[in-house]
Structure formats: C-alpha cells, structure tokens
Amino acid sequence: MIRSLIYSITFHSVLVLLTILSLPFMLREPIDLPPIVSVELIQISDKTSIPYAPKARKIIEETKKKEEERLVSEQAPPAAKAKEKPDRIPLPNEMKEDKQIVKKKQNPEEIKPEIRQSSEFEKKEIVDTNEIAALIDKAKEEEAVKQTKTDKITQSTQKNSFATGLTLSQEDALRAQIFGCWSVPLGLPYDENLLVRIKLQLKKDGTIMKSEILDHQRMNKPGQKFYKVLAESALRAVRLCQPLKVPPTGYDKWKNLQLNFNPTEMLKG
Amino acid sequence: MKKILLVFILNIFLFNKSFALIEIDITRGNLDPLPIAVSPLYVDIKSENYEGIKIKELGEDISKIIEDNFKSTGLFNPLKKEAFVQKPDIAHLKPRFEDWRLIKAQALVTGKLLVINGKLKVEFRLWDLAAAKEMTALAFTTTPSNWRRVAHIISDKIYERLTGEEGYFDTRIIYVAESGPKEQRVKKLAIMDQDGANTKYLTLGNELVLTPRFNPTNQMVTYMSYFRNMPRVYLLDIETGTQEVVGNFPGMTFAPRFSPDGKKIVMSFAKDGNSDIYTMDIDSRVVERITNHSSIDTSPSFSPDGKFIAFNSDRSGLQQIYVMRSDGSGVKRITFGNGIYGTPVWSPRGDLIAFTKMRKGRFYIGVMRTDGSGERLLTENYYQEAPSWSPNGRVLVFYRETKSGSKGEGFTAKLWSIDITGYNERRLKTETDASDPSWSSLLSK
Numbered sequence: 001m002i003r004s005l006i007y008s009i010t011f012h013s014v015l016v017l018l019t020i021l022s023l024p025f026m027l028r029e030p031i032d033l034p035p036i037v038s039v040e041l042i043q044i045s046d047k048t049s050i051p052y053a054p055k056a057r058k059i060i061e062e063t064k065k066k067e068e069e070r071l072v073s074e075q076a077p078p079a080a081k082a083k084e085k086p087d088r089i090p091l092p093n094e095m096k097e098d099k100q101i102v103k104k105k106q107n108p109e110e111i112k113p114e115i116r117q118s119s120e121f122e123k124k125e126i127v128d129t130n131e132i133a134a135l136i137d138k139a140k141e142e143e144a145v146k147q148t149k150t151d152k153i154t155q156s157t158q159k160n161s162f163a164t165g166l167t168l169s170q171e172d173a174l175r176a177q178i179f180g181c182w183s184v185p186l187g188l189p190y191d192e193n194l195l196v197r198i199k200l201q202l203k204k205d206g207t208i209m210k211s212e213i214l215d216h217q218r219m220n221k222p223g224q225k226f227y228k229v230l231a232e233s234a235l236r237a238v239r240l241c242q243p244l245k246v247p248p249t250g251y252d253k254w255k256n257l258q259l260n261f262n263p264t265e266m267l268k269g
Numbered sequence: 270m271k272k273i274l275l276v277f278i279l280n281i282f283l284f285n286k287s288f289a290l291i292e293i294d295i296t297r298g299n300l301d302p303l304p305i306a307v308s309p310l311y312v313d314i315k316s317e318n319y320e321g322i323k324i325k326e327l328g329e330d331i332s333k334i335i336e337d338n339f340k341s342t343g344l345f346n347p348l349k350k351e352a353f354v355q356k357p358d359i360a361h362l363k364p365r366f367e368d369w370r371l372i373k374a375q376a377l378v379t380g381k382l383l384v385i386n387g388k389l390k391v392e393f394r395l396w397d398l399a400a401a402k403e404m405t406a407l408a409f410t411t412t413p414s415n416w417r418r419v420a421h422i423i424s425d426k427i428y429e430r431l432t433g434e435e436g437y438f439d440t441r442i443i444y445v446a447e448s449g450p451k452e453q454r455v456k457k458l459a460i461m462d463q464d465g466a467n468t469k470y471l472t473l474g475n476e477l478v479l480t481p482r483f484n485p486t487n488q489m490v491t492y493m494s495y496f497r498n499m500p501r502v503y504l505l506d507i508e509t510g511t512q513e514v515v516g517n518f519p520g521m522t523f524a525p526r527f528s529p530d531g532k533k534i535v536m537s538f539a540k541d542g543n544s545d546i547y548t549m550d551i552d553s554r555v556v557e558r559i560t561n562h563s564s565i566d567t568s569p570s571f572s573p574d575g576k577f578i579a580f581n582s583d584r585s586g587l588q589q590i591y592v593m594r595s596d597g598s599g600v601k602r603i604t605f606g607n608g609i610y611g612t613p614v615w616s617p618r619g620d621l622i623a624f625t626k627m628r629k630g631r632f633y634i635g636v637m638r639t640d641g642s643g644e645r646l647l648t649e650n651y652y653q654e655a656p657s658w659s660p661n662g663r664v665l666v667f668y669r670e671t672k673s674g675s676k677g678e679g680f681t682a683k684l685w686s687i688d689i690t691g692y693n694e695r696r697l698k699t700e701t702d703a704s705d706p707s708w709s710s711l712l713s714k
Contacts (some may be wrong), residue, residue, distance in 0.1 A: 011273070040329030059432075166291055175293055183375065186344060187434025187663070229433035232397065232558075236375060237298065239399040258292045266297050 164252060166247065173245045182237035185229045186261045192226065196234045196261040204251050206243030211235060214258075234261040274404070282660060286393040302346035303431065305339060307332045308349070310391065311357040322413050324389075327382055335378060335427070337464060340440045341686075342428070342664075343693030348374055355379075361394060366401040366678055380457075390415040392702065393423050395430055399565035405430045422713050423533065437659040438463060441667060443481045443490055443707045445468060447682055447702040455596075458492060463659075464706070465698030471505060477594050480655075484527040487709040491515070491525045491534055498665050502536065504551070516549060516556070523567045524612075528595075529575045535559070537567040537580070546580055546597075548673055548701065559597040571595065572615045572639070579613035579639075590624055592639065603629035603641030608633075612654055617710070621689065625654040627665075634667050636689055640701035660672060660710040662687055666697065668704040 392408035425436030608628030
C-alpha cells in the first residue's frame with residue numbers, strides 16, 4: 001500500500017515537473033523574441049534586396065526627421081507608406097501576392113470607404129467644414145491605423161515564431177488568399193460574438209483533408225441563426241480557396257491549422 | 270514500470286505538440302456580390318396554358334424574378350444563363366457541382382414546377398457549391414395566378430439562408446401616384462409589389478391624398494386626404510376597398526402612422542394654432558394628447574417595441590429630432606448637427622432612425638442610432654424626403670423630385686431606394702410620378 005503510494009507520488013511529481021518544463025505557455029516568458037523586422041530581412045536577404053536594409057534604414061531615419069520637423073497640419077501618407085515598405089518586403093517566390101497583401105494591409109481605408117461608401121455629401125462635408133482640421137484628422141487616423149497594424153504583426157509573429165514554423169509572409173499570403181475567398185454575409189448582428197473557429201487538416205499540396213467547425217453546437221442554438229450562416233460562409237471560403245498557399249516545407253508544422261474568422265471589426269468599420 | 274514511465278513521457282510530448290497548432294486570424298473578407306446561378310425552373314407538365322397563364326414559360330419567368338430581386342440588393346451577382354452547363358431538370362435532381370464551380374458560382378438555385386388539380390406547385394433547392402450540399406429546399410402550392418408571389422417568397426428564403434437576415438421581396442409599397450402640372454396635380458393612392466409590378470390605384474384622384482402608411486398586418490392603410498379643404502384621416506382596407514374617416518381634425522394635420530400593435534394612430538395636428546402630437550385609439554376613437562409645447566411638434570414615429578416615439582420639433586429654434594416615451598415623458602433631443610432635421614422613422618429592427626436633413630438648400634436622407642449618435646448621410650439631392658424602411662431594416666425607400674426640363678423647368682418625382690450602407694441607390698419603377706412611399710412588412714409572415 002505504502003509502496004504504491006510512494007510510486008504514485010513519485011510519478012505525479014515527475015509528471016508535474018515535466019509539464020512545467022515542457023508546456024509552451026510556461027516557457028513563453030523567458031524567451032526573448034527577436035523583433036519582427038529582423039526576421040523578415042533575414043529571409044529576403046538570401047536571394048534579393050540585400051541593399052534594401054540600409055536603404056530602408058535611411059528612409060526610416062529620413063521619415064523620422066521629417067516627422068519631427070513636421071507641422072501638425074501636414075499630412076504625409078506617402079511617407080508612411082515608404083516607412084512600411086521594409087517591413088513588408090515579400091519572399092522572392094511570393095513577390096506578386098505579397099505586394100497585394102502589403103497594399104491591403106497598409107491602406108485598410110482603401111477598402112473601408114467602399115464598404116461604407118459615404119454619400120457625395122459626406123465627402124463634400126469634409127472639404128466644406130474645415131479643410132485643415134479634416135486633414136489633421138485624416139493624418140491622425142492613418143497613424144493610428146498604422147500603429148494598430150504594427151502591434152498586430154508583432155503579436156502574431158510572437159505566436160507563430162514560438163509555436164509554429166510559419167513566417168510572417170507565409171502567414172500573410174495565406175491570410176490574403178482567404179480574404180479574397182471569403183464573402184462576408186451582411187446580415188450579421190454587430191453586437192454578438194462573431195468568432196468562427198475552423199480547424200483544418202491539410203494535405204501537403206494545401207488541399208483540405210478535413211475541416212471542422214470548433215463551436216459546432218452553437219449553430220443549432222436558438223437565436224444563433226446568423227452563426228450558422230457565418231460558419232458556412234467561412235467553410236465555403238476555405239473550400240473555395242483550396243489548395244491553400246502553404247509553404248513547400250515543414251508539413252508537420254502546418255498540417256493542422258486553425259482559422260479564426262471574425263468579421264466584427266470589418267462590419268463595424 | 271519503465272513502460273508506464275515511457276507512456277507518461279510520450280503523453281506529455283503529444284500534449285505539448287497539440288499546443289503547436291497554427292492559428293490565423295481572418296478579420297476581413299470581400300464584400301463583392303456573391304456569384305449565384307439561378308437555373309430556370311424545370312416545368313413538369315405537358316399543357317402549355319392554364320387559365321391564360323403560359324405555364325411552360327413560368328419556369329423562366331420565376332427564375333428571372335428571383336434573379337432581378339437578387340440583383341436589386343447589390344449583394345448577389347446572378348450569373349448569365351448562357352454559361353450554364355446543366356439542364357434544369359438534371360440540375361434539380363443532382364447538380365454536377367464541379368461544373369457549376371467552373372463558372373465561378375458559389376450558390377445554385379434549381380427548381381421544378383407542376384400543376385396538380387388546378388394548383389401550381391413550385392419547389393426549389395438552394396445548393397452550396399463549395400460544400401457540394403443542399404442548403405435548403407422548399408415547395409409552395411398556390412393558385413397559378415399567384416406565381417409572382419411564389420417567386421418573391423423563394424427569393425426571401427434564399428436571401429435569408431445566405432445572408433442570415435430576413436428578406437424583403439414579398440412586400441408591397443404604397444405611395445401617392447402623381448400626374449399633371451404642379452398647380453393642378455392629381456394625386457391618387459397606389460400600391461405595387463416592391464419590384465414595381467402589379468400596380469393598383471386605390472383612390473380616384475378627386476381629392477388630394479397624402480402620407481399613406483400600412484398597419485402592421487398590411488391589411489389597412491391610414492392616410493390623409495383633404496375634403497373641402499379640411500384635412501381628414503382615413504382608414505382604408507386594401508382587400509375590400511372599404512374606406513372610413515377616423516376623424517376630422519382642425520387646422521394642419523400631419524402624417525398619421527400606426528402604433529406597432531396596430532391599435533392606435535399617432536399623428537400631429539394643430540389645436541388652437543399650436544401643433545402637437547396626439548394618439549387616437551382606433552376602436553374607441555379616444556384622442557390623447559402626447560406633447561404639450563408651444564413649438565411645432567410633427568412627424569411622430571413609434572419604436573418597434575411601442576415604448577418610444579421619435580418626432581421633430583422646433584422647440585430649440587431650428588427643427589430637430591426628439592425622442593420621448595410613448596406617454597410623452599422624458600423628451601430628449603437627439604440631433605445637434607448643422608441643418609434642419611425631419612421625418613424621423615424608427616427602423617423595424619429598432620437600432621436606427623432614418624431621417625431627412627436639409628442643409629444649405631440641399632436635402633439628405635440619412636440614418637443614425639436611436640440616441641442620435643453615428644449619423645450617416647446616405648444620399649443627397651435637390652429635393653428628397655419621406656424615407657420608409659424595408660421590413661428587415663436594411664433598405665430605405667424615399668422619393669426624390671428633380672427638374673425635368675433642360676432649362677430646369679417642370680419637375681418629376683420618383684421613388685428611389687438605398688441600402689443603409691449608402692450603397693446601391695436605385696430608382697423604383699412606377700407607372701407615374703410618385704411620392705410618399707411606405708413599405709409594407711413581409712406579406713407571407
């Protein structure tokens with residue numbers, strides 16, 4: 001009796017110890033992650049754009065200087081774009097797609113006005129009332145958007161570089177591909193939880209072996225009719241998009257993939 | 270013992286591996302119209318005509334109406350039939366999904382119709398082409414003359430299944446049909462399907478009619494008419510044509526509207542030279558005063574739960590929109606923008622209020638939240654007003670007057686619709702000039 005108790009305690013302690021040592025979330029803090037920019041530059045520097053990094057640095061420095069000198073009323077969207085460029089240099093083999101992504105990411109407003117197309121009046125309103133004030137606002141907005149965007153990238157990189165082998169550009173390529181395939185249903189209630197999590201099992205060529213809606217039971221709950229429509233649209237997007245743009249290597253790392261669809265931000269504008 | 274240890278360790282490693290699942294957040298998609306293929310319905314009969322209706326052509330006609338309905342929403346892109354690769358009868362049984370996917374369709378509508386014992390039976394199926402499965406299937410039986418309504422009901426079901434919100438195709442619009450020169454304008458009450466078909470005139474045009482509004486069951490309409498220069502509020506039963514005067518009111522009377530339960534009419538009229546808001550119980554004809562203010566209070570509109578009334582008033586100097594409880598207490602101003610605000614109409618969903626705004630000689634139709642925040646102006650023009658909501662709260666219909674002559678002489682009034690996103694502005698087909706539209710709720714509900 002005592003012997004088995006000792007065995008049990010020993011094994012449980014070993015188990016707890018191993019869990020603490022091996023579980024990723026326990027290890028997350030001590031790891032000092034390199035900043036995202038350097039990861040990107042290392043990747044592209046193998047084949048192209050070696051001189052790009054110093055050039056980018058120059059541009060950043062110049063922009064910073066300009067920003068310091070800049071009056072509040074000045075609006076500098078082109079400078080903001082140039083600044084973003086080094087972070088966004090695509091992989092050589094994904095040059096074209098990545099260019100598109102960069103465009104989408106850098107100017108979310110490009111899409112938004114289309115979605116929430118304002119009337120002619122609203123456009124005039126901006127010019128009519130106080131042009132300078134409007135310009136300041138616009139500049140601020142753009143900065144703000146850029147800021148959130150950068151934060152997001154850092155977060156996702158942390159997650160990915162830690163847990164997976166997908167690089168930012170690979171993840172971006174995949175995300176952009178699905179953006180294009182996903183027709184968002186418009187009758188969704190903004191205030192509800194619109195997160196649809198889909199777990200995919202992929203083949204090596206990026207086609208889908210198995211897809212599963214993780215919160216499946218929610219689809220049949222009363223008052224959650226919209227969720228069914230949303231989940232179906234997400235599944236449709238994934239199926240339409242296949243084969244997914246997956247990296248040629250590291251199959252074990254990405255063969256199981258979870259896509260979190262959430263159109264809340266987009267619908268709220 | 271070693272084995273047990275090994276299993277433990279292995280378990281831990283496997284457990285660890287499950288944490289390595291890649292997660293990608295998809296926060297954006299496209300809002301392009303969804304490509305949809307509407308196959309002509311297969312006609313399963315030999316007879317070509319039934320009581321003057323060409324049954325053989327109905328398959329094409331119904332699919333055309335469904336297509337037009339979808340196109341009018343701006344949310345769907347019905348694909349050209351020339352590209353279709355499968356015959357309607359086979360497609361209805363089992364579509365070859367890969368063939369339909371080839372023409373870039375994401376959804377497919379197929380159907381079949383037949384006449385049994387003098388009744389028209391229409392069945393349809395909606396297919397998800399990406400998932401290669403049926404999404405919904407229904408059959409409707411009705412008299413053959415009702416085929417247009419069946420097409421609208423099918424459109425509603427598909428719309429609901431694909432967008433997650435209620436459709437608005439099986440509805441009607443009542444409006445004031447206008448003809449003649451501006452000084453001698455003839456105004457008749459007219460009703461039509463939301464797509465402009467089946468227009469019927471409900472009055473002869475001897476008297477001036479204004480502001481018709483449906484009751485919640487769509488059976489009755491309340492409107493104003495001038496009889497010997499005295500404004501009267503009428504109730505009209507659309508099916509029977511019975512008309513009754515609910516009251517003679519002194520002075521200026523405006524815009525009667527039903528309460529959400531259909532038991533009361535809310536309106537404004539001037540008593541002792543002061544315009545206030547009143548409700549009238551339709552059964553007892555008891556009139557109750559809701560506002561009592563020296564300013565001009567007009568255009569009342571109930572919230573869908575019946576607890577609040579939105580109205581416009583010039584109590585602050587300029588005409589603005591106010592919201593109060595339905596007993597008249599708790600009056601709160603909700604608009605503070607530049608310009609004059611009027612004709613507030615509460616959305617059937619209860620989340621927005623549509624309004625007309627006038628600023629610097631231009632008219633705007635817009636929407637805002639019920640507390641006045643989030644004002645969005647959807648459309649601007651020389652003269653336009655009287656927005657009315659589609660039953661699902663997604664589209665507004667209003668009327669717009671424009672100069673008709675090349676030198677700006679004369680004018681023409683037409684009905685227009687616009688999505689609450691500000692997208693998809695469309696002119697509705699009417700036989701004559703038209704104003705003061707009011708959109709019914711879903712007829713099949």
